[in-house]
Amino acid sequence: MNDKTKTKTSSISKDKKIEKLVFWLFLAPALFSFLMVQIIPFMIGIYYSFTNWSATAQISIDFVGMKNYFDAFQDPSFLYATIITSIYTFMNIILVNIIAFSLALLVTSNLKGKNIYRAGFFLPNIIGGIILGYIWQFIFNQFVPKLAAAVGFTYLSENLMLGNSNTAILALVIVSTWQYAGYIMMIYVAALQNVPKDLLEAAQIDGASAWQRFRNVTIPLVAPAFTVTLFLTLVNSFKQFDVNASLTNGGPSTMFMGKAIKGTTLLAMNINDTSIISLNTAQAQAKAIVFFLVLVTFSLIQVYVSKKREVEL
Amino acid sequence: MKKIIVFISMLLVLVSLTACAPKEAEQVVITFKQNKPEIDDALQAYAKAYEAATGVKVNAVSCGGGSCTLGDMLKADYAAGEMPDIFPIDGPDSYKQWEAIIADLSGEDWVDETSVEYVVDGKVVGFPVAVEGWGMAYNADLLAKAGIDPKTLTNYAAYMDAFVKLDGMKAELGIDSVVSMTAGPGMYWVTAHHNFNSLLSNGLEYNDLTVANNILAGNIDDTRLNEYADWVDLLFKYADKTVLTTGNYDSQVGAFLNQKAVFLHQGNWVDGNLTDATFKMAFAPHGSSTSDTDGIFVSAPAWYVVNKDSKNYQAALDFLNALVYSDLGQKYMVEDAGMIPAFGNISLQPKGQLSQSVQAWTAEGKVYSWNQYLFAGEFRDNVLGPIYDQLAQGAVTADEFKALLKTALMEAK
Known part of the structure; x- marks a missing residue:
């Protein structure tokens, strides 16, 4: 630092102040909308979960303490939804990522027309989940049985995929993989293209086999992408609603704790049912808060674990 | 220069705001x-x-x-x-x-x-x-071909005979199944709302709530429940499995419209979907009882x-x-x-065949009420619906279905 800059400090601090003001002014609209449509409704939601709020014409909203939370945990359908959502999420994370990564490897190799493949694999992601659900409903109900009958695979022609809750969950996994794998693939493609060629060549010169290059160079370098994709698939599978609603509508039923219960109702749909069918808006709100906490916990653990595996170049 | 631009844009915002305000006198x-x-x-x-x-x-x-x-x-x-x-x-x-x-x-x-x-x-x-009213909508042409008089369809035994006969004539009539029925997800309203009402009001005086109130009080008439459960089992047995377990409204009504099923378990609101129908149709009563129940459900x-x-x-x-x-x-x-x-003061008549059938039954006074509303929507959709679904899938037997239904009704509120 020389003398010249010292004399300028006062004007710099004034510039800084204006800069700060401009910064906050530019931020203000975004901050304002974030506050209005995210933070405040979220706080109100937390408040409602402790009351008997019904969202309809009622005389007063009374504070009921933890009642909604206790009721939610005693509801077998909520317990079942939590279990089935965890199973669904687990299967979905594995399947989506394996398929997406394989596709990414395929479309980054020296394949002819790979851009067409990239677009093609990505396309299902652009179709809305509701429409997708109806299309696949037709495939599972009409096409699969006929195809199975034609090739002589009688199990599938006599038992409909959507007619039994175990296979219906599988059907959900298939459809959401079909929808989501292309999107995740794009993230892997970007990561794979960023793997420096010189490192791979250096490894090759050192005598590493194709598998060793893949295992010890490519995989560690795309680890940051795994953090992102695992996070995205985890959160998206957990929040699954639209395909669930249009493909299986929460059914078919199954037996759970001695009672017939809707067999493919995932958590988001269970919350929706609590509000729409049971007309218990406050309890639905409490379930949503529990859902939020579970999701945050799972995703923080996942990000923490995945981050540890990343390497810096 | 900048100031002028800011000023002009503020002016524009003001003008557009005032333009939104109503000018004319308040219209109701x-x-x-x-x-x-x-x-x-x-x-x-x-x-x-x-x-x-x-x-x-x-x-x-x-x-x-x-x-x-x-x-x-x-x-x-x-x-x-x-x-x-x-x-x-x-x-x-x-x-x-x-x-x-x-x-x-x-x-x-x-x-x-x-x-x-x-x-x-x-x-x-x-x-x-x-x-509106519902009953068993039937294809009159197909019934005539099979030699069945719809007027006889007033009890369980008559339906049983008719179903067996029709089932044996599938190829001749060109049908896939006798009844077009759904019990799958999203269609619980057909089973747990409409069909369920047979148990509560079939054969009773209009607005007679004794059966429903007895169930709510925990007194279940086993004979009535068993007869009803047999009726559900009969309907499911002679329904097309695909439509029954995974079908939606369109596939259910479509099967009836395309003459792939003789009976349709729906109400007169399907008229709008049946404008292309080339056959005669009307409603017959439900056969949820061994004794005659000569009327349909109207409210x-x-x-x-x-x-x-x-x-x-x-x-x-x-x-x-x-x-x-x-x-x-x-x-x-x-x-x-x-x-x-x-x-009563309106003399116009709707065009739909099933709507006219509802009017005909109403004119004769052969109507039973809708008592299912005494049970909460949650109970019907979340408790009863899945039980019917279990029977439809074949996951439980008719006896297990009866037991499940009874347990659920005992806990009904």
Whole structure:
């Protein structure tokens, strides 16, 4: 630092102040909308979960303490939804990522027309989940049985995929993989293209086999992408609603704790049912808060674990 | 230069804001929400005609079917302070939700013209939207071909014989199954709402609630329950498995329309989907009992209620009156929307064959009431629906189904 800059400090601090003001002014609209449509409704939601709020014409909203939370945990359908959502999420994370990564490897190799493949694999992601659900409903109900009958695979022609809750969950996994794998693939493609060629060549010169290059160079370098994709698939599978609603509508039923219960109702749909069918808006709100906490916990653990595996170049 | 731009843009914002403000004298506008998307075209045309005739603008909104849930919309409207002036309720569940703002309509003229108005504690609060009925819709041509007289179909044994006979003539009649029935996800209203009502009201006097009240009190008539469960089992056994377990409304009604099934377990609202039908059809009673039950289930499916806090309360009442007493309103309800009028002074007839069948049964007085509304929607959708679904999938036997049904009913509230 020389003398010249010292004399300028006062004007710099004034510039800084204006800069700060401009910064906050530019931020203000975004901050304002974030506050209005995210933070405040979220706080109100937390408040409602402790009351008997019904969202309809009622005389007063009374504070009921933890009642909604206790009721939610005693509801077998909520317990079942939590279990089935965890199973669904687990299967979905594995399947989506394996398929997406394989596709990414395929479309980054020296394949002819790979851009067409990239677009093609990505396309299902652009179709809305509701429409997708109806299309696949037709495939599972009409096409699969006929195809199975034609090739002589009688199990599938006599038992409909959507007619039994175990296979219906599988059907959900298939459809959401079909929808989501292309999107995740794009993230892997970007990561794979960023793997420096010189490192791979250096490894090759050192005598590493194709598998060793893949295992010890490519995989560690795309680890940051795994953090992102695992996070995205985890959160998206957990929040699954639209395909669930249009493909299986929460059914078919199954037996759970001695009672017939809707067999493919995932958590988001269970919350929706609590509000729409049971007309218990406050309890639905409490379930949503529990859902939020579970999701945050799972995703923080996942990000923490995945981050540890990343390497810096 | 910059300042000028800022000034001009502020001016523009101001001008556009004032442009939004109403200029002309206040026109009376009533907001009318209803839950039958299939009659929306007719309704919009009527709203225009009504405005031309009376000067009152009707802001008519239809919300229903798979894409829109009226209950949600009303909650949002209420939260926004824009509760409609007229909206429908479909039973005790939705009445309780809006009880605080529903007006007492006992003094209205139309009350004397109908027998299916919504009454709470002696007060008339709901204007019947229409009359609807369900039973076993049958394809009269196919039954004639098989030599079965629909008039004999009044009890379990008669249905059993008819089903066995029809099942043996599948190839001859070109059908896939005898009955078009659904019990899968999203269709629980067919089983747990409509079919369930056979247990509660079939064969009883109109509005006789003894069976329903006994169940709610924990006294279950085992004979009646067993006969009913046999009836459900019979329907499922002779239904197409794909339609039964995974079908939706379209596939169920489609099978009947394409003459792939002789019977359809639905109500007269399917008329709108059956305009292309080339065969004769009508309703037969349900066979949920070994003794004769000669009648079908008829009532109002929903009632319009008036928001008592409405600024345009009188205009809302006038709107409802015009439906009953003006030629325009009558024509809209019966001819354009195809509904069966719930009012005695209206002589027009709907065109649909099944609607006419409902009218014929009503004229003979052979009707049973809808008592399923005594059970909460949650109970029917979340508890009963999955039980029927289990039987439909073949996951439980008929006896297990009876046991599950009984346990559930014992816990019914």
